[in-house]
Amino acid sequence: MTETDERTNDRHTGGRHAARLALLAAAAGLAAAPAVAQDVEYVTGGDGSGNGMRIARTAAAGPPGEVWLPTGDFANSRYSELDQITTENVANLQVETTWSTGIPRGHEGQPLVVGDTMYVVTPYPNYLFAYDMTQPGFALKWKFEPHPDPTAVGKACCDIVNRGASYADGKIVYATLDTNVVAVDAEDGSLLWKTRLGNVEEGETTTMAAMIVKDKVIVGNSGGELGVRGWLKGLDLDTGEVLWTAYSTGTDEETLMAGEQFEPFYPKDQGEDLGVSSWPPDQWKLGGGTVWGWISYDPTEDLLYYGTGNPGVWNPDLRPGENKWSISIIARDPDDGQARWAWQVVPHDAWDYDEIMENILVDMPWNGEMRKLLVHPGRTGFVFVLDRVTGELLSAEKFHQATNWADEYDLETGYPLVNEAKRTHLGQTTFDICPSSTGAKEFVPSALSPRTGLLYIPAHNFCMSYKAIEANYIAGTPYLGADVVMKPGPGNYKGKLVAWDVAEAREVWRVEEPYAVYSGVLATAGDVVFYGTLDGWFKAVDATNGEELWKFKTGSGIVGNPITFLGPDGRQRIAIYSGIGGWVGANAFESISADDPTAALGTTGAAADLKKVTAPGDLLYVFSIPEQ
Amino acid sequence: MMKRFALTLPVAVSILTLPACQPQETTEAEPAPAGALMDLTGRVMGTQPGPDRPLIEVDNPYDSTPNVLQEGRRLFVWFNCYGCHGGRAGGGMGPSLRDATWLYGSADQDIFDSIAEGRRYGMPAWGTKLPVEQMWKLTAYIKSLDTPMEPEPPPPNPVYPNPPPRRDIPGVTAGGGGGG
Numbered sequence: 001m002t003e004t005d006e007r008t009n010d011r012h013t014g015g016r017h018a019a020r021l022a023l024l025a026a027a028a029g030l031a032a033a034p035a036v037a038q039d040v041e042y043v044t045g046g047d048g049s050g051n052g053m054r055i056a057r058t059a060a061a062g063p064p065g066e067v068w069l070p071t072g073d074f075a076n077s078r079y080s081e082l083d084q085i086t087t088e089n090v091a092n093l094q095v096e097t098t099w100s101t102g103i104p105r106g107h108e109g110q111p112l113v114v115g116d117t118m119y120v121v122t123p124y125p126n127y128l129f130a131y132d133m134t135q136p137g138f139a140l141k142w143k144f145e146p147h148p149d150p151t152a153v154g155k156a157c158c159d160i161v162n163r164g165a166s167y168a169d170g171k172i173v174y175a176t177l178d179t180n181v182v183a184v185d186a187e188d189g190s191l192l193w194k195t196r197l198g199n200v201e202e203g204e205t206t207t208m209a210a211m212i213v214k215d216k217v218i219v220g221n222s223g224g225e226l227g228v229r230g231w232l233k234g235l236d237l238d239t240g241e242v243l244w245t246a247y248s249t250g251t252d253e254e255t256l257m258a259g260e261q262f263e264p265f266y267p268k269d270q271g272e273d274l275g276v277s278s279w280p281p282d283q284w285k286l287g288g289g290t291v292w293g294w295i296s297y298d299p300t301e302d303l304l305y306y307g308t309g310n311p312g313v314w315n316p317d318l319r320p321g322e323n324k325w326s327i328s329i330i331a332r333d334p335d336d337g338q339a340r341w342a343w344q345v346v347p348h349d350a351w352d353y354d355e356i357m358e359n360i361l362v363d364m365p366w367n368g369e370m371r372k373l374l375v376h377p378g379r380t381g382f383v384f385v386l387d388r389v390t391g392e393l394l395s396a397e398k399f400h401q402a403t404n405w406a407d408e409y410d411l412e413t414g415y416p417l418v419n420e421a422k423r424t425h426l427g428q429t430t431f432d433i434c435p436s437s438t439g440a441k442e443f444v445p446s447a448l449s450p451r452t453g454l455l456y457i458p459a460h461n462f463c464m465s466y467k468a469i470e471a472n473y474i475a476g477t478p479y480l481g482a483d484v485v486m487k488p489g490p491g492n493y494k495g496k497l498v499a500w501d502v503a504e505a506r507e508v509w510r511v512e513e514p515y516a517v518y519s520g521v522l523a524t525a526g527d528v529v530f531y532g533t534l535d536g537w538f539k540a541v542d543a544t545n546g547e548e549l550w551k552f553k554t555g556s557g558i559v560g561n562p563i564t565f566l567g568p569d570g571r572q573r574i575a576i577y578s579g580i581g582g583w584v585g586a587n588a589f590e591s592i593s594a595d596d597p598t599a600a601l602g603t604t605g606a607a608a609d610l611k612k613v614t615a616p617g618d619l620l621y622v623f624s625i626p627e628q
Numbered sequence: 629m630m631k632r633f634a635l636t637l638p639v640a641v642s643i644l645t646l647p648a649c650q651p652q653e654t655t656e657a658e659p660a661p662a663g664a665l666m667d668l669t670g671r672v673m674g675t676q677p678g679p680d681r682p683l684i685e686v687d688n689p690y691d692s693t694p695n696v697l698q699e700g701r702r703l704f705v706w707f708n709c710y711g712c713h714g715g716r717a718g719g720g721m722g723p724s725l726r727d728a729t730w731l732y733g734s735a736d737q738d739i740f741d742s743i744a745e746g747r748r749y750g751m752p753a754w755g756t757k758l759p760v761e762q763m764w765k766l767t768a769y770i771k772s773l774d775t776p777m778e779p780e781p782p783p784p785n786p787v788y789p790n791p792p793p794r795r796d797i798p799g800v801t802a803g804g805g806g807g808g
Contacts, residue, residue: 591723
């Protein structure tokens with residue numbers, strides 16, 4: 001633990017953390033490891049799991065009983081070592097408290113838990129609420145209002161969402177929809193600093209969860225549907241000053257890919273100024289590659305990992321070339337932003353397959369050798385396994401069988417083998433492309449359990465027809481050139497939770513759902529997996545076989561991510577937002593008409609039936625097992 | 629095809645700021661009461677929410693002929709309205725324009741004003757970018773949505789084949805009386 005962290009812990013909760021930590025270490029089989037840069041502990045599945053997986057955890061992620069990061073840990077595992085709630089007793093879960101945020105729009109993120117306080121960020125206007133968990137029903141301590149620019153509402157492609165905040169050093173840090181980042185004093189809710197990063201008028205917004213890595217705040221932009229140029233920035237945690245900017249397109253200077261430390265694994269990703277030369281002249285300036293998903297950080301390599309979004313203008317014939325660095329997975333040094341490697345997942349995208357999804361960092365045996373892996377379940381319908389030190393693609397297998405835009409990946413070259421019949425072209429309608437632009441899964445994060453060796457993927461089953469048309473760039477308006485209609489894919493279900501064996505790269509079981517699964521997933525040491533559904537059910541299933549153990553009907557559809565933590569009394573809690581919204585979930589809103597299947601960028605054709613089963617909501621739920 | 633009178637003014641702001649150009653058929657503006665405040669466009673401001681008396685409203689100078697509607701549809705796609713409002717205006721980043729709910733009014737002039745001046749939550753202002761006649765054609769197209777006149781109506785929705793009919797309240801949502 002660093003000194004800063006200890007100081008913070010003490011101020012918030014006194015010595016109780018030490019007790020919680022010790023208890024957990026014993027229960028979950030933490031193994032000490034040699035320190036590199038920061039003290040790293042490894043979370044394993046304990047004796048008997050047999051899969052050899054280990055997930056790094058540093059003190060900066062907070063004690064296991066708290067949630068300081070939007071991703072739970074830096075590895076993005078969304079696995080919790082808490083084990084009071086088990087397959088045996090989960091059926092006894094009851095609502096302990098609920099709070100309405102007052103904003104009935106998509107609640108995509110997750111709360112933070114620091115000491116005895118829970119923090120909730122709302123969709124626009126991005127309020128931050130602090131609740132005192134020592135009081136019955138969680139008393140409101142304070143509310144912070146950042147007053148974002150209302151123009152941002154109409155520029156956000158897919159509802160006015162926020163994916164969460166991060167905590168470090170006494171500060172709650174998050175991005176508001178209008179591209180500001182705010183740091184708020186965790187004690188009293190006062191504003192410490194505020195930095196504007198982009199230009200709303202030109203279509204930039206921020207929806208991702210700002211991630212604190214060491215003494216930097218890492219944030220990227222949204223707006224890939226509006227011809228925005230993507231970037232990731234590193235800000236000083238103390239002052240909010242922007243220390244570096246890594247664009248997703250442009251020269252090597254601007255993408256921070258100059259210099260010898262940048263070594264992409266595949267020849268296709270090597271060369272000078274690919275962020276310019278893989279585009280028609282000047283098109284890279286509108287080239288997308290926005291960064292609106294999750295950040296991972298490996299303290300042992302001191303590298304952060306993230307994915308970029310679709311290239312700008314959707315219509316592919318208007319941008320011949322591979323369009324780098326759209327739809328790429330990139331490793332960078334968090335201190336100066338310099339890239340270490342990059343792999344473009346989809347060159348010259350023709351389907352809007354952003355790959356900003358979570359990159360889960362796990363060490364495990366791979367072909368007999370212990371390796372540092374990055375596991376990326378993608379919109380494209382594949383689970384990619386990479387060596388996160390070198391960027392080599394070790395495996396790419398379909399987790400969604402209907403996927404037909406590509407047959408497979410060539411592990412030698414790093415290229416997908418694209419099914420040309422499903423490539424979209426100007427003036428042509430391409431039918432039955434699977435998955436749809438929303439992907440076989442969206443940004444909603446998976447969970448990985450080192451106990452079962454399984455990755456739990458929240459997936460959906462939509463296909464689409466896609467007509468590419470002329471496009472007209474007008475700053476601050478959509479830059480698409482596409483008329484898209486989605487529809488349910490084959491099989492009688494629109495969503496599923498897929499349990500995926502990482503080592504064997506195959507599905508072990510799945511739970512089918514009538515509607516897209518558009519919530520995050522949480523896996524715990526009690527072998528319980530939690531997820532929510534768009535028709536409002538919050539479910540617990542057995543991590544080993546998917547058997548349903550408990551469910552609760554919340555007030556609205558669930559698009560948030562479950563978290564688990566220890567309350568001030570040391571008992572385990574589960575929290576989830578219930579408030580439908582987002583690209584797919586917005587179809588429950590009155591402002592979207594069911595009789596236009598092309599509405600909401602084409603999702604209405606696959607999701608308008610949500611109107612019949614749910615309604616907008618704005619709720620935080622906290623569950624616990626009542627004391628006997 | 630133009631209805632009633634020819635508009636030759638080049639940009640939207642002109643019609644909004646020059647009351648002398650209003651066509652004769654619309655509600656005659658009564659003289660402002662003594663002491664009434666005027667806003668910059670010469671409209672009366674008062675103590676009640678909204679105008680104290682009817683604002684001068686212009687009906688759409690275009691009839692809803694197939695040509696006008698088709699042209700409105702083309703402009704709706706070309707100026708990227710479809711990206712925000714949905715491929716057939718069923719909503720997305722901006723609200724549905726084919727339902728019975730109007731945030732800013734359903735009269736021809738209201739719709740025209742939404743387009744020309746923009747609206748608070750991210751609706752861009754087009755008044756300085758588009759000629760007046762194109763904004764009227766867009767208005768005509770918007771008013772044709774979900775009517776038998778709609779050009780290129782949406783395909784059926786596989787997951788919601790028979791949505792409930794839109795429930796306009798007769799006489800209320802019909803708007804400014806003419807044009808659409």
